[in-house]
Amino acid sequence: MAHYDTAVVGGGLLGCAVAWHLARAGTRVLLVEKDQLNRHASGQNAGSLHFQLEYRMVEHGDDAAREAARALPLHLDAMRAWAGLEAALGEPCGVAQRGGLMLAETPAEVAALDRKAALEREHGLDVDVLEGARLRDLAPYLAESVRAAAHLPGEGKANPRLVTPAFARAATRHGAELRTGHRVTALHRDGGRWHLHAEGRADTADTVVLAAGVWTTELAAMADTRLPVFPVGLTMSATARTAPLLPHLIQHVGRRLSMKQTPEGNILLGGGWPAKLVTRQGRIDLDHNPELRYESLTGNADAARVVPAVMHLPVIRSWSGMTTLTPDQLPLLGAVPRRPGLYVATGGSAFTLGPTYARLLAATLLGAQPDLPLDGYSPARFGALNFV
Ligand SMILES: Cc1cc2nc3c(=O)[nH]c(=O)nc-3n(C[C@H](O)[C@H](O)[C@H](O)COP(=O)(O)OP(=O)(O)OC[C@H]3O[C@@H](n4cnc5c(N)ncnc54)[C@H](O)[C@@H]3O)c2cc1C
Incomplete structure (x- = not known):
């Protein structure tokens, strides 16, 4: 002992x-x-460094978003922490903070994006809602259906x-x-x-x-x-490699989506699509990875249509994992x-x-x-x- x-x-x-x-x-x-x-x-995760409120935090209305915003001081701190992490640990961790965009395609989503950005700015997050030429100049790869995007320069990715x-x-x-x-x-x-x-x-x-x-x-x-x-099962997919296409982290204010490109060229798709927790004798078995759900794989792929160049890429691997949620x-x-x-x-x-x-x-x-x-x-x- x-x-x-x-x-x-x-x-x-x-x-x-x-x-x-x-x-x-x-x-x-x-x-x-x-x-x-x-x-x-x-x-197993997506490696997203997302400091804006996520879709799961805004999908249940403004009161729920305001509640989730109580963690924004942590988001601000984490944005700075990741910027210095590789130097502090003395080795590369694949950290790239080239900015993140949360997209809106409908007028209702644009309104939700504006409310979300206002809430985040109250907490000191430097979020800018871009439209028109400002958006197209920054992200020419986006589909025409995208009307606006909330841009946060410190967002990005790291290698899990x-x-x-x-x-x-x-x-x-x-x-x-x-x-x-x-x-x-x-x-x-x-x-x-x-x-x-x-x-x-x-x-x-x-x-x-x-x-x-x-x-x-x-x-x-x-x-x-x-x-x-509470355990939650989540789904991820990776496409075949392609030429550099996507410098930003992409999320969506109206649906589950996270999308980014690895340094090797694969596009990683995720954003909260569920996987089925395995049960044994009526109890959740935490020692088994959740089962992939067909609807999650197709739903995630469909959500990716906001970047049309991704749509012709074959998915080469999908996997699941579990994360924790509190009430x-x-x-x-x-x-x-x-x-x-x-x-x-x-x-x-x-x-x-x-x-x-x-x-x-x-x-x-x-x-x-x-x-x-x-x-x-x-x-x-x-x-x-x-x-x-
Ligand atoms: C598919 C997926 C995508 C995700 N994407 C993102 C994302 O993009 N951004 C983000 O912020 N978060 C994301 N998450 C969530 C994120 O991965 C987790 O919040 C985070 O990794 C949790 O880290 P942890 O160290 O708490 O847990 P874990 O990495 O699960 O580590 C807990 C460890 O405890 C060990 N353990 C448990 N019980 C015992 C025991 N009795 N004795 C000894 N060891 C034990 C386990 O074996 C495990 O290794 C995602 C999660 C998943 C599954």
Whole structure:
């Protein structure tokens, strides 16, 4: 049995990034991952760095959008964080922030785009709604059906296959111990310390960070507490390579779409198209990737018609993954009430916002005052679920 200042459960982007911050501050860190690092959402996602409110945040009306806008301070911070990330980690992560466009095709969508942009500007996001020649000059590849687009220069993409391993290597350089292939099966507090059991080993730590993605609720239950996190299955597709066509991140204000081009030339299609969660004996089986749905593949392809040059490209690969949503779509970030020394980080767009979540959570663990208020994302808002 070894003792650590902090044990991090989960070797995705959040776990590896928190481990890096804590290790470079000189604390003893253990990270435990049941599979390989970056095996799940952090390595399967679309790699979009989207700082505008997403479609899922505006599709339920202005009140819901205003609620989602409570996370915009994190978006602003993350936009700056990604710009300096490769230098901070000392290796390339495929970060390219050449701007993002959220498209509108109908008058109602243009009105929604204007309302969204006004809300974002209230929070300090530099969003400009472009129409006519300004739009065509910036994005000549767009279909004629596109009437307007909200432009944010700091949006872009990063490579999900590179980011988490880069955090992990940086954490290791600072002395963090990363243990893969170890599934945490018990977690309890005794004698003022947390005890973690994984694959026959038992270790202790003063603090524990749950960075376990869709498994967060399961881990929380081991600590006899409830954290409401819901798994969602998502779909991605990649086309064959083509010549440079799309410098921007493309989203749509009226339908599910994210589109970008990799440095190799493939177009990645996503944007929230569902995949079917696998159930076994009536329960969601989180250890199986969700099943692809034909309607999602065709719906996603159809949404891509806003860039006509993409329509003739064959799709060469489609895949699914799972991500977490909280009931209010906001992040779940901070200390778990009534469980001294237990922290959680999940929910929301945790690739785009991951570096920011990790920095702020690590500051909290290190006893510093985070430079952005985290109260609005605290698990304490679900305190009614936890009366023990
Ligand atoms: C298809 C898809 C597209 C997406 N696109 C985007 C996007 O473009 N932009 C964006 O911001 N977000 C996107 N997301 C969401 C984003 O990927 C996730 O929010 C983010 O990667 C979450 O990181 P994480 O570290 O919290 O979780 P994960 O990467 O899932 O890591 C959690 C880790 O915890 C480990 N673990 C769980 N239980 C245990 C245990 N008992 N013991 C040990 N280890 C355990 C798991 O094995 C896993 O490796 C997308 C997600 C998907 C699936």
